[in-house]
Amino acid sequence: xxxxxxxxxxxxxxxxxxxxxxxxxxxxxxxxxxxxxxxxxxxxxxxxxxxxxxxxxxxxxxxxxxxxxxxxxxxxxxxxxxxxxxxxxxxxxxxxxxxxxxxxxxxxxxxxxxxxxxxxxxxxxxxxxxxxxxxxxxxxxxxxxxxxxxxxxxxxxxxxxxxxxxxxxxxxxxxxxxxxxxxxxxxxxxxxxxxxxxxxxxxxxxxxxxxxxxxxxxxxxxxxxxxxxxxxxxxxxxxxxxxxxxxxxxxxxxxxxxxxxxxxxxxxxxxxxxxxxxxxxxxxxxxxxxxxxxxxxxxxxxxxxxxxxxxxxx
Numbered sequence: 001x002x003x004x005x006x007x008x009x010x011x012x013x014x015x016x017x018x019x020x021x022x023x024x025x026x027x028x029x030x031x032x033x034x035x036x037x038x039x040x041x042x043x044x045x046x047x048x049x050x051x052x053x054x055x056x057x058x059x060x061x062x063x064x065x066x067x068x069x070x071x072x073x074x075x076x077x078x079x080x081x082x083x084x085x086x087x088x089x090x091x092x093x094x095x096x097x098x099x100x101x102x103x104x105x106x107x108x109x110x111x112x113x114x115x116x117x118x119x120x121x122x123x124x125x126x127x128x129x130x131x132x133x134x135x136x137x138x139x140x141x142x143x144x145x146x147x148x149x150x151x152x153x154x155x156x157x158x159x160x161x162x163x164x165x166x167x168x169x170x171x172x173x174x175x176x177x178x179x180x181x182x183x184x185x186x187x188x189x190x191x192x193x194x195x196x197x198x199x200x201x202x203x204x205x206x207x208x209x210x211x212x213x214x215x216x217x218x219x220x221x222x223x224x225x226x227x228x229x230x231x232x233x234x235x236x237x238x239x240x241x242x243x244x245x246x247x248x249x250x251x252x253x254x255x256x257x258x259x260x261x262x263x264x265x266x267x268x269x270x271x272x273x274x275x276x277x278x279x280x281x282x283x284x285x286x287x288x289x290x291x292x293x294x295x296x297x298x299x300x301x302x303x304x305x306x307x308x309x310x311x312x313x314x
Contacts, residue, residue, distance in 0.1 A: 021142075022085060022092045023256065024048045026072055026131060027101030028065075029056035031199030032149065035249025036098055036256075041065045043253060046092060048084065050101065072101050072127030082134045093142035096256040097135050099128040100149045102167075104205040106231075107212045108224045109162040117163045124167035129174065136187070143186035147256050148175045152195045152271040156278050158290055160209065160231045179263060191264045192252055195271030196235070196242035203239065206232040243268040 023040050027033040028049035037049045041064030050070030051057050057067035068084060070077045085094050103123045105116050132146060139146065153161055154168030172191060179189035196202065213221070213228045248267050255265050266272045278286060 020090070020092050021095040022046050022048060022088065023096045023098065024050065024081065024085075024094065024131075024135065025098040025100055026050040026070055026128075028060055028067075029053075030059075031201055031245050032194065032197060032248050032252065033098075033100040034060055035245045036100065036252045037065050037249075038062070038246075039250045039253035040256065043257065045095065045257075048081065050081075070101075072131055073122050075130065078130055078134050081131075082138075085135070085138055094135065094138040094144055095142060096145040096147060097131065097139065098147045098149070098252065098256055099131060100252075101127060102149070102201070104164045104201055104208075105212075106160045106164060106205055106209045108160055108220075108227070111212065111216055111220050111224060112163055117166075120163050120167050121170070124164070125170050125174070128171065132178070136182070139187050140182075140185050145188040145190060145256060145261070146175075146178070147190045147192060147252065149252070150175070150191050150193050152193055152266075152268075152274055154191075154193060155275045156286065156290060158231070160228060188261060189263075190255055190261045192255055193264060193266045193271050193275060194243070194248055195266070195268035195274070196238050197245055197248045197268065198239055198242050199245050202235075202242075206236050238270075242270075 023045045025033055025037045025040070025047055028037045028047075029051045033049070037047045037060060040047050041062065045064065047065045048068045049060050049065050050072070051060060051067045052069065052071050057069075061067050068081055070081055072078065101123060103120055105112070105120060107116075128148065138144070148171055150171050151165070151168040153165040154172045157165035157169070175189055175191045182189065209228055209232050213225055216224065251265070251267055255261055266275055274290075277289065281289070
């Protein structure tokens with residue numbers, strides 16, 4: 001297999017083909033999940049890569065990567081995954097579970113419909129808990145590892161990111177409890193906190209925000225359209241220089257397999273900068289830092305209609 005970016009020959013030499021070990025990666029059809037699956041396969045693991053469609057399966061299938069149908073909100077898919085592991089023809093142990101699947105739909109707290117709040121929690125939190133509950137017996141048997149992909153948003157919530165950040169704050173807390181519950185069983189729990197990473201999901205989230213903004217009523221347009229437009233513009237510009245998915249996946253693969261992992265890892269310079277600040281700075285100062293680049297621009301003249309910018313970038 002071709003060595004993915006970020007995986008050195010030293011990594012591959014340290015991990016000769018592990019034909020007796022499985023790793024599950026959810027949300028592996030693209031972005032961070034696909035990059036993580038490729039990196040783990042290059043290190044010698046047999047990766048069960050969670051995808052939702054046949055076309056996604058065809059795209060990710062490769063040496064050492066076996067696509068499995070896995071929508072983590074569907075109990076039947078999770079049960080089938082557990083049976084696949086239990087009935088593995090080579091009796092391979094489950095070495096690690098990388099909980100990466102996720103969705104991101106951003107809008108102000110007042111504006112985002114409750115159905116979209118619930119959808120994000122179903123995928124970004126409850127789906128992962130369901131997979132963990134089903135696969136923990138295998139991980140106890142192998143003294144394996146759970147890697148939960150959180151976000152800088154799980155520590156510092158940007159404006160407009162309330163629902164997404166809420167799911168990640170909750171995943172952080174659940175991970176802490178789980179780590180303290182299962183450490184005595186030999187199972188390790190690790191959280192990875194990416195900042196901005198160039199992925200299809202990150203790129204789509206801005207378009208979704210603008211679609212939601214276009215559907216807002218007149219009062220919400222007056223209150224929030226400039227904030228949404230400024231946030232989308234800022235994040236779009238940042239993603240152009242953000243961490244490539246291949247490098248993020250390579251680091252997650254190392255986190256999933258290093259002998260003595262830390263409880264948490266950051267990914268990207270923005271996460272490494274922002275997360276420590278939350279521990280030391282007063283809340284109001286953090287508010288100012290986190291809203292600086294997302295502050296709505298005022299209209300040039302007092303006569304500019306507020307609705308002019310609704311649903312389109314300012």
